[in-house]
Amino acid sequence: DLLDDRLAPRQRDAAPDRAANMFGTTLRVWDSSIQAWRITWINPAGDHREEQIGRWSGKNVVQEGVRADGTPTRWMFSEIRPDSFHWTGEALNPDGHTWTLEGDFRVTKRR
Numbered sequence: 363d364l365l366d367d368r369l370a371p372r373q374r375d376a377a378p379d380r381a382a383n384m385f386g387t388t389l390r391v392w393d394s395s396i397q398a399w400r401i402t403w404i405n406p407a408g409d410h411r412e413e414q415i416g417r418w419s420g421k422n423v424v425q426e427g428v429r430a431d432g433t434p435t436r437w438m439f440s441e442i443r444p445d446s447f448h449w450t451g452e453a454l455n456p457d458g459h460t461w462t463l464e465g466d467f468r469v470t471k472r473r
Contacts, residue, residue, distance in 0.1 A: 401425055436461065445471040
């Protein structure tokens with residue numbers, strides 16, 4: 363697994379902002395009826411859950427969903443290689459046109 367949640371507790375201070383306390387578990391399941399992944403991400407520390415649908419878009423994987431409050435979300439995995447990838451997470455602003463970057467990660471597999 364390229365992401366190692368065991369590192370998360372050591373990288374946090376004693377009292378992180380609840381909204382910024384983001385770590386969790388992701389479950390991706392292939393659904394052949396829609397030819398896409400159904401994704402659930404759960405963050406127990408922030409009491410947050412994301413449901414998304416993910417598909418290949420060229421060389422990238424794009425996951426799209428809507429939060430419980432109605433905010434559309436988009437996660438993109440690009441520059442995918444056997445030992446690394448680039449992951450961005452965005453949310454659509456209330457104007458319905460502008461996306462706000464909420465996370466930008468460059469992930470490398472530990473050897």
